[in-house]
Amino acid sequence: xxxxxxPKFAYRAPSDLMAGAPQRKPLVVIGAGPxxxxxxxxxxxxxxxxxxxxxxxxxxFGSRAVCYAKRSLEILDRLGVGDVVVDKGVSWNVGxxxxxxxxxxxxxxxxxxxxxxxxxxxxxxxxxxxxxxxxATELGADLRWKHRVVNVQPLDDGARLTVETPxxxxxxxxxxxxxxxxxxxxxxxxLGLDIEGHVFKDRFLIADVIMKADFPAERWFWFDPPFHxxxxxxxxxxxxxxxxxxxxxxxxxDPEEEKKPERIIPRVKAMLxxxxxxxxxxxxxxxxxxxxxxxxxxxxLLFVGDAAHQVSPFGARGANSGFQDTDxxxxxLALVIKGxxxxxxxDSYDAxxxxxxxxxxxNSTRSTDFITPKSAVSKLxxxxxxxxxxxxxxxxKLVNSGRLSVPAxxxxxxxxxxxxxxxxxNMVPGAPMDDAPVRVAGQDAWLLxxxxxxxxxxxxxxxxxxxxPALRTSLQALAQAPVPVRLLTVGPGADMEDxxxxxxxxxxARPGTAYLIRPDQHVAARWRRVDLAAVQAALARAxxxxxxxxxxxxxxxxAA
Amino acid sequence: xxxxxxxxxxxxxxRYFRDFTPGDDFYEALIETHRDLSDEQSQLLNAKLILxxxxxxxxxxxxxxxxxLARQGV
Numbered sequence: 251x252x253x254x255x256x257p258k259f260a261y262r263a264p265s266d267l268m269a270g271a272p273q274r275k276p277l278v279v280i281g282a283g284p285x286x287x288x289x290x291x292x293x294x295x296x297x298x299x300x301x302x303x304x305x306x307x308x309x310x311f312g313s314r315a316v317c318y319a320k321r322s323l324e325i326l327d328r329l330g331v332g333d334v335v336v337d338k339g340v341s342w343n344v345g346x347x348x349x350x351x352x353x354x355x356x357x358x359x360x361x362x363x364x365x366x367x368x369x370x371x372x373x374x375x376x377x378x379x380x381x382x383x384x385x386a387t388e389l390g391a392d393l394r395w396k397h398r399v400v401n402v403q404p405l406d407d408g409a410r411l412t413v414e415t416p417x418x419x420x421x422x423x424x425x426x427x428x429x430x431x432x433x434x435x436x437x438x439x440x441l442g443l444d445i446e447g448h449v450f451k452d453r454f455l456i457a458d459v460i461m462k463a464d465f466p467a468e469r470w471f472w473f474d475p476p477f478h479x480x481x482x483x484x485x486x487x488x489x490x491x492x493x494x495x496x497x498x499x500x501x502x503x504d505p506e507e508e509k510k511p512e513r514i515i516p517r518v519k520a521m522l523x524x525x526x527x528x529x530x531x532x533x534x535x536x537x538x539x540x541x542x543x544x545x546x547x548x549x550x551l552l553f554v555g556d557a558a559h560q561v562s563p564f565g566a567r568g569a570n571s572g573f574q575d576t577d578x579x580x581x582x583l584a585l586v587i588k589g590x591x592x593x594x595x596x597d598s599y600d601a602x603x604x605x606x607x608x609x610x611x612x613n614s615t616r617s618t619d620f621i622t623p624k625s626a627v628s629k630l631x632x633x634x635x636x637x638x639x640x641x642x643x644x645x646x647k648l649v650n651s652g653r654l655s656v657p658a659x660x661x662x663x664x665x666x667x668x669x670x671x672x673x674x675x676n677m678v679p680g681a682p683m684d685d686a687p688v689r690v691a692g693q694d695a696w697l698l699x700x701x702x703x704x705x706x707x708x709x710x711x712x713x714x715x716x717x718x719p720a721l722r723t724s725l726q727a728l729a730q731a732p733v734p735v736r737l738l739t740v741g742p743g744a745d746m747e748d749x750x751x752x753x754x755x756x757x758x759a760r761p762g763t764a765y766l767i768r769p770d771q772h773v774a775a776r777w778r779r780v781d782l783a784a785v786q787a788a789l790a791r792a793x794x795x796x797x798x799x800x801x802x803x804x805x806x807x808x809a810a
Numbered sequence: 811x812x813x814x815x816x817x818x819x820x821x822x823x824x825r826y827f828r829d830f831t832p833g834d835d836f837y838e839a840l841i842e843t844h845r846d847l848s849d850e851q852s853q854l855l856n857a858k859l860i861l862x863x864x865x866x867x868x869x870x871x872x873x874x875x876x877x878x879l880a881r882q883g884v
Contacts, residue, residue: 616834619841627844627852631837637883647817647833659827676827 253460253490253531254376256308259383261396261416268420272410275301276587278424280399280411280437283310284375285555285572286430287382291329292576294389295703296584301424302386303413307395309379312532313458316372316486316494317566319655320360321682322573323367324771328702330389332367334381339371340487345469347651351476354639355649364752365685366696370469370566370654372488402427402437408550426583427551430572435557443548447541447611450562451501452622454536457514458492461528465493471651473621473636477520482621482651485521492531495521496563498622505535538562540615542607547600552579559607561614564621564652571610574657575603581703581769585793590732595794598665606658613653620650657682660772667766667775667788674758683771684756688740689747697753700746703769704736705789709780710754711741712761724782733793735766735785768792813875 267273277293279286282304293300318326318339326332347355359369386393400419401412409427413420429437438445470485472478481498488494497517499508507513514533522528542559546552555572579599585591623629638645659681660666666679677684686697701708707725711717717725717739728735739745740753741761748754757765757776764780765773766788775788790796819832826832844852864873 613834616838620837625844625852626849627847627856628841631840635837638879642815642879644815644817644833647819647830648837650830650834650837653828653830653834656828681827 259395263417272421274423279428281430289428289576290386290391292580301392303397305398309376313374315375315569319570321657322570325573325577331385339373341368342467343369348472349636355646429553433556445543449539453499455497456534457495458531459528540611562618564617565614567610567655570655577770591793617652665792671778681773686753689749706736706767709764710759
């Protein structure tokens, strides 16, 4: 590859880990892909010692995942790598869908202004991983390269691992094990854990080409284009003048033949339609499946990312949902490890992330069925929808060239305290928080940058008035509790100023309104008038300390 | 009432956080209804479906509008 030099991470002989083996560690992560690295960084931010094993000594080969969604960027901001990744990546919001030569549908991922991050960035996976490795190292995560975990034995109070290295093998124990070893997870297979779903009978070609082109930074998707009849094509811009072109090939294509540059180059030429110079950077043929493990928690083993669930690539719901897994998991794991919450809190990781995985699988399966219809009648409806979409707004909503990754609203979560009062808008308990511009100490800032890693209580105060002094004192005392809650006031002269009024609008807030925010920037509870006992009860519920306590259930069914 | 051409699908009692969800819910159900049918059976199903929906709509002027629109570009 000409645009990238793969780093080689230093292998260290494991003599320190072999001494007196098996040693016992509080937390081990298997796999240094984006999701395993995010877990290690998050663990360090939570003050946990973490040891990570990876069998390779570099970043992933090829551009691979490429698309990182707004929510991932917000998580990466919390992890301290948002700027590096966004600066290097190509930001975009607009997607265009074409039927043959005609544009039939256009979407904008973030139609409202007032968000720090764009709807999506495109960035080669290796750039992202390199940034994550740097950050993990800087935070003191213990990364061990060329360490292959060949056996995992679950224990009642942890797991015992056998690790092979160039200097021989050793055993080591962990109180907790985060399994992030990818779609072909060795750990999952070795333990014989179920993963169910289905394989799609289709093949796709990824061609990454280097070229100078002034196409806009948008996602372009074609159904049945003249340069690739009866199939679909997807174009994305990456950094370093690399363009990702994804050609549907059909199930009968011969992957070995199609991989050859003499087959790929004419396809790209036909698409570009001119004599533009380009170089083939990387190519790959892929098939995919949509499936997930029945449970992501198996005692002290916690499965995250592709090891736990896989989706079709349409919608970029793979790596993006993996980041949401560790976002959900690590604060819970930290509370459990520190003895501040019962192990049952981790059952909510399982319940909430399997729920989210189902949503991702459902959306990516629907996209796949629209893009590659499985029957004549399905294709007929698809083409009818595309034809109507040229002129009819309703049909544009049916055109599905990928429902791009958005976080699940965890409305079913046992950690939520149901609303007792009426609120408009989407910031319901379990919602991933919407960003908004704010001012902090006279400087422009973003809401989400003020939150994360700990619980927070966001209280809206009236113009010219602060909180009642006695209430303020009692709420401030929450910061000293075993599970600390930081008080954050919003209003003129308060901790945050709602400079453009968007914060109050997005959260349907008036003076007195309070939101209890989880460490992963999800809403746990909200009230029109804050009250210490209510906050404490909601906090107990959000940390699984009182989930048996009966609460009113929302009657409204919800679909994301 | 003229023919509704703006997105109009929703299931009573459901709350949607994403605007594409109701359309996708319907579309999936539509394709699923055809599962394992021959092309001929699918045609029959479609014909019955149109008759059922037409009766539900009732207003023949609306139906005439839809008939004309559907005919365009065919």
